[in-house]
Amino acid sequence: MDAQKVDLFIMTNSKFFESHQVGLIRDKLLQADESKWGYLQTLQFKDPTTSLIVSLLGGSLGIDRFLIGDTGMGVGKLLTCGGFGIWTIIDWFLIMGVTREKNIVKLQQVLY
């Protein structure tokens, strides 16, 4: 893929991924076929900051987990008052990382 396009992608989307993954993503995109560019443009990533805000406000009901697509975990949180309140607090610290993990999985599905 064209280096200019890859750099544009990285500049606009780097906040959706872990910082240590950005270099690897750039390398993979450079190796990828030009035809993937169309798919990449249509991908919608979840914003880690949004999931943190949702986690702070609706974490007890599992809404943060529902938002990032972890429906099973969301149901678990909803049924247990946010994991007796403990899971809710743990998720305030974990949810941004989990969201970035989900985003990289979504990107991998297009690249491979």
Next chain:
Amino acid sequence: MITKNRLYIWILLACSAGYAWLFWVGEHLRSGTKTFDVCLIKHALHIPCPSCGASRSALSFLHGDFFNALYLNPLGIIIGFILIITPFWVAMDYMFRKETFLNFYLKSEHFIKRPSIAIILTLLVLSNWVWNYTKGL
């Protein structure tokens, strides 16, 4: 996607915590002393959350009092079923080296994500929440 080991360990830990919690709540109910509220919504807003009363409901269900469990919180019955079935299911999967519970979990996730089902379930949870509020749990 979640892996088999991660899900099974997670489920076993959650069930162990659930049984420990129910045992502790049961002891307090028997002795008549009050347990502390773990619900953040109840602490912050002084209103019950959709799953408040689920511990007492699950305890009633495990003691065979189905109608009291249904009155206290219908979600407690679901929790009771999960607590009874999943440890055995996971153990059977480990014994026979299968992934039936993982497949069921993934299929259920896929099913719940369908918009029509999600809307119905959300409405049910919201109506249960309103019911919890009117019951004054």
